[in-house]
Amino acid sequence: MRAPDPKIPGLKTVLSLASPAGAGAKLCILIFHRVLPDADPLRLGDPDANTFRWQMRLLSRHFNVLPLHEAALRLRERCLPARAACVTFDDGYADNYTTALPILREFGISATFFISTAYLDGGRMFNDTLIEVVRGLPEGICNLSSIGLGAVDLVSIADRQALAGTLLGYFKYRPPEERIPAAERLAETFDIDLPTDLMMSSRQLKALHASGMEIGGHTHSHPILALQSPAEARAEICLGKEKLEALLGTAIRVFAYPNGRPVKDYGQEHVAMISECGFDVAVSTRPAVADRHCDIHQLPRFTPWDRTPARFALRLLRTLVQPRSAGG
Structure with missing residues (x-):
């Protein structure tokens, strides 16, 4: 099935009013986990390739899509462009490389991939x-x-x-x-055979990074940090970072909290750990857009669940204009 062509007259103008450049800028950070080759009724939260293609086409037409690290620093410095957005992926699924990457490259979009290192090379969450x-x-x-x-x-x-x-x-x-x-x-x-190829291999992760994509930390084994002792949480955060840096030969500067809900899944003590471990930027799953008032170590993100271009665009616009809530 051919992906729809999401031409929505006037959308860019309305988005520019809701998300101007400079001091009043807002940043939409989108969360994905998988991009499936074909739709899966047991994974309704994950888009198939057809859906992801028109989503990225719409973003590339109507938004200025930036790597997360650059966007977060420009947000803090009040020099973001209008209609700024980031695309992020959590966990490290193999289809991020095999299915999502070709589509991202098709539209010239640089995304950020947060990797839980325990599951590379045959692991399974x-x-x-x-x-x-x-x-x-x-x-x-x-x-x-x-x-x-x-x-x-x-x-x-x-x-x-x-x-x-x-x-x-x-x-x-x-x-x-x-x-x-x-x-x-x-x-x-129940004698069920389980797949061993759901997560990326080290080779795929290296190729993803070499293609220009940004790689971030997501702990080693994806625990809920709020349920860990301080020592365990710090070890998880640092070990994931160290393994990625050793594998890729570069500094890892961005982080995503596992599960990511403030207070329930992580606390202020973990925000401090992220900074102390050398991360410049971190993201939560608080569903909102980021602005200059946000803590750069717990920027909000949201998931684009919608399955038509009009609804997808409307969700982005509604999130941009909703009143700012308390929190990171």
């Missing part, structure tokens, strides 16, 4: 294990009493979507050393 478990479960009644869910009836794709949401919520706030083995045991219980 717990949420992906759970999604693949849900995909592979047999149709009908499944006994999930071992994790306290009892009997679950899987008839439709909606049943599987609901179960995936339940499992992700159940596992998310468990410590990494518990949730990954528990998810793996669940797969073993």
Whole structure:
């Protein structure tokens, strides 16, 4: 299916009024995780290549898209261009390289990729294990009493979507050393083969960086920092940075908090750690646009869920004009 051509008359003018240059500038920072070759009903939050292509076409036409580090420093110095935006990816999925990169290059967009280093070269995050478990479960009644869910009836794709949401919520706030083995045991219980190629290889990451893309830290194993001891949190932040710098031979200056919600997922003590570990810029998942009042070590970001150009553009505009909320 051919991607739509998102020509929206007057959009650039309206966006320029909502996001002017200079001292009054605002910065839209978009979050992606995966760009799928084809749509996946169990990953509704991730665009397929067709959707991502028109999203990047719209951004390239109507926004000035900058690398995150440059954009954040220009925001602080009050010299951002009008309609400034950044594109960011979390975690380090292989399709960031195989599917997203060619589209980014097609439109001349430089994006930022935040990598959790524990999953390079064949690793798998717990949420992906759970999604693949849900995909592979047999149709009908499944006994999930071992994790306290009892009997679950899987008839439709909606049943599987609901179960995936339940499992992700159940596992998310468990410590990494518990949730990954528990998810793996669940797969073993139902004899489900799990993929080993979901995350980037070191070779792919090097090629991504060599293509001009910005690489950032995302801890080593993606824990919820608020659930770690101070020593554990600092070690996770620094280890991820050190491994990326050793692999790429360059300084890593930008960071994304895992899960990323202020207070619930990270606190002010972690903001201080980020600065002390040598990061110039960090981003959260507080859904808003950044302006000159924001803390450069917890800039807000938001996810473009929309599946039509008009709705996508409207979300960007609404986020730009919404009143500034408290927080980073």
